[in-house]
Amino acid sequence: MRAKMMRFKEMKHFHFEKRWAFPVAIASIISVFLFAICFNLGTVSSLYRFNSFFPMFNSHSGINRTITHEEKIQSPPPPALPTVPRFAYLVSGSKGDLNKLWRTLRALYHPWNYYVVHLDLESPPEERMELALRIEKDPIFAMVGNVYMISKANIVTYRGPTMVSNTLHACAILLKRNKDWDWFINLSASDYPLVTQDDLLFTNKRAMPLMVDPGLYQNKKSDIFWVQPRRALPTSFKLFTGSAWMILSRSFVEYCIWGWDNLPRTLLMYYTNFVSSPEGYFQTVICNSPEFVPTVVNHDMHYIAWDNPPKQHPHVLNLYDTKNMVTSGAAFARKFRQDARVLDQIDHELLHRQNGSFTPGGWCKGDPSCSKIGKPARLKPGPGAQRLRRLIGKLLQPPKFNDSQCR
Secondary structure (H helix, E strand, O other), rough: EEEHHHHHHHHHHHHHHHHHHHHHHHHHHHHHHHHHHOHHHHHHHHHHHHHHHHHHHHHHHOOOOOOOOOHHOOOOOOOOOOOOOEEEEEEOOOOOOHHHHHOOOOOOOOOOOOEEEOOOOOOOOOHHHHHHHHHHHHHHHHOOEEEOOOOOOOOOOOOOOHHHHHHHHHHHHHHHOOOOOOOEEEEEEEOOOOOOHHHHHHHHHHHHHOOHHHOOOOOOOEEEOOOOOOOOOOOOOOOOOOHHHHHHHHHHHHHHOOOOHHHHHHHHHHHHHHOOOOOOOHHHHHHHHOHHHHHHOOOOOOOOEEEEOOOOEEEEOOOHHHHHHHHHOEEOOOOOOOOHHHHHHHHHHHHHHOOOOOOOOOEEEOOOOOOOEOOOOOOOOHHHHHHHHHHHHOOOOOOOHHHHHOO
């Protein structure tokens, strides 16, 4: 009997809700209709903006809508220009590299980009403190706030995994501090740009695709040592090598840092006991990740004059290398001695940089030039952009481009 009473109540409640469902639905439809009429202009303009980004929903596809008087008079907004990309740099150095690093940083500087600088633990505390003071006292750096120094220095041995660790540390800092950069570039104090940042930003805006160490346990540098027995080559992934200097997309950097699978961490452990880890870690990660393989371009955007054979140590560049540097179309070159005459020539002829000032660009205002900031996203590309575009065009030509990807 009690069960029958419960079913009777449920049926009564159901019929009560059913009687109210239709009036509520009608009232809702009328409300939406009145709301659309009151805000017709806003709704149509919003739909127009939506259609401008997604053409598949344009009115000519068969969707009929009312064109208001205001829309007939107003011309459609111009198409959005491609946004200017942002670069995030790591510029690192060691003992005695303070002035070299400072010169490279100022030659690279652009208020649109981000910069992390690092003098390793071998550098005297006085050098690291001096670098921090220069960054703090520079009026442009202080105004923009886009130059960061790793104050707690890392030990870096350039043949082992500590260089990889230091690079990942800088990447993590950049990801934490800024959310809007597009490409990561690692350089040393011995590198120098061959094009202006306006040239590089403009070219990237148009068409650039993507690319046992005792230092782990001690506070002093020493050479690597060998242990027995030698380990066999891995079977779960394939090893790749390349340059220690690279340009990496933000999405790939995020994959290495946040890693949605375990491959970056697995390979980091593998390369702990590996000679020249900086020349293999990132290449092996990207070439064992199918989603990133199509983005690989087999070039580090550097001009380097190697010894021949065996191409292990780069020559120190001088004035006689200027022509080859320019014709290479590369964005950067290495390696240079401090205050070499060839750097003065690059400043004068390629960067148009004078008396240690910033490399001029569309952002520069004030007297002297670049003492004030105009529009950071305004670019004035020069001949360097043309050289760089020619190089990239050659790199992307099939079948060379496809044949050089992770082979």
